[in-house]
Amino acid sequence: MAPRDRPSPNFDARPAGQAVDMLLLHYTGMESEEAALARLCDPAAKVSAHYCIGEDGGVTRLVDEAARAWHAGAGLWAGASDINARSIGIELVNPGHEFGYRAFPQDQIAALIVLAQDILSRHPIPAARVLGHADVAPLRKQDPGELFPWARLAAAGIGLWPEAPPEAPVPEAAAIKHRLAAFGYGYLEEDFEAVVRAFQRHFQPRNVTGIADARTAAILQTLPD
Numbered sequence: 001m002a003p004r005d006r007p008s009p010n011f012d013a014r015p016a017g018q019a020v021d022m023l024l025l026h027y028t029g030m031e032s033e034e035a036a037l038a039r040l041c042d043p044a045a046k047v048s049a050h051y052c053i054g055e056d057g058g059v060t061r062l063v064d065e066a067a068r069a070w071h072a073g074a075g076l077w078a079g080a081s082d083i084n085a086r087s088i089g090i091e092l093v094n095p096g097h098e099f100g101y102r103a104f105p106q107d108q109i110a111a112l113i114v115l116a117q118d119i120l121s122r123h124p125i126p127a128a129r130v131l132g133h134a135d136v137a138p139l140r141k142q143d144p145g146e147l148f149p150w151a152r153l154a155a156a157g158i159g160l161w162p163e164a165p166p167e168a169p170v171p172e173a174a175a176i177k178h179r180l181a182a183f184g185y186g187y188l189e190e191d192f193e194a195v196v197r198a199f200q201r202h203f204q205p206r207n208v209t210g211i212a213d214a215r216t217a218a219i220l221q222t223l224p225d
């Protein structure tokens with residue numbers, strides 16, 4: 001299915017010379033696709049994304065990739081705070097934790113894989129910088145959440161899905177903090193538990209507790225600095 005265009009006014013220019021080196025995935029967190037698209041195109045809402053993918057796999061292009069879409073809001077990754085300046089944002093239609101969070105359908109994920117592979121072929125985005133909104137804004141956001149199939153994406157060459165070694169010592173909090181910061185997470189001093197929860201939603205989705213355990217540490221050990 002070819003993307004349809006529904007231009008959003010909610011964008012501005014990327015800073016001169018800024019490379020796109022991050023792909024950020026979201027869920028819409030609204031009751032319907034139409035409601036989400038209307039909001040993403042509403043000048044009063046001042047939010048957008050480059051693309052939105054329906055549960056049927058239909059792709060809507062909202063903002064040109066050359067422009068800065070307004071999808072991330074306040075965030076931090078590897079010390080950088082203007083996430084929108086350096087990223088492409090994709091919204092996935094899903095009611096989210098507020099309106100009835102549910103599995104992402106096969107057709108939606110298949111469309112996402114095609115789109116993301118195309119984006120990655122055109123921009124220098126490392127696998128470790130294919131992230132969820134909650135990764136960069138762990139104090140405010142949960143999307144795309146623990147039902148998002150990161151392992152399936154990684155199998156298609158999109159993002160990381162580390163296979164953790166089975167045994168690891170139970171970690172000291174300081175060591176966990178150090179590793180989370182080295183991978184890129186921010187806000188560790190503000191709310192460590194929220195950051196651990198964001199990490200778990202992405203990399204340890206059957207154990208979203210906010211408490212780092214031995215498996216959390218083992219997975220972290222496999223991620224790059």
Ligand SMILES: [Zn+2]
Nearest residue numbers: 026027133143
């Ligand atoms: Zn989001």
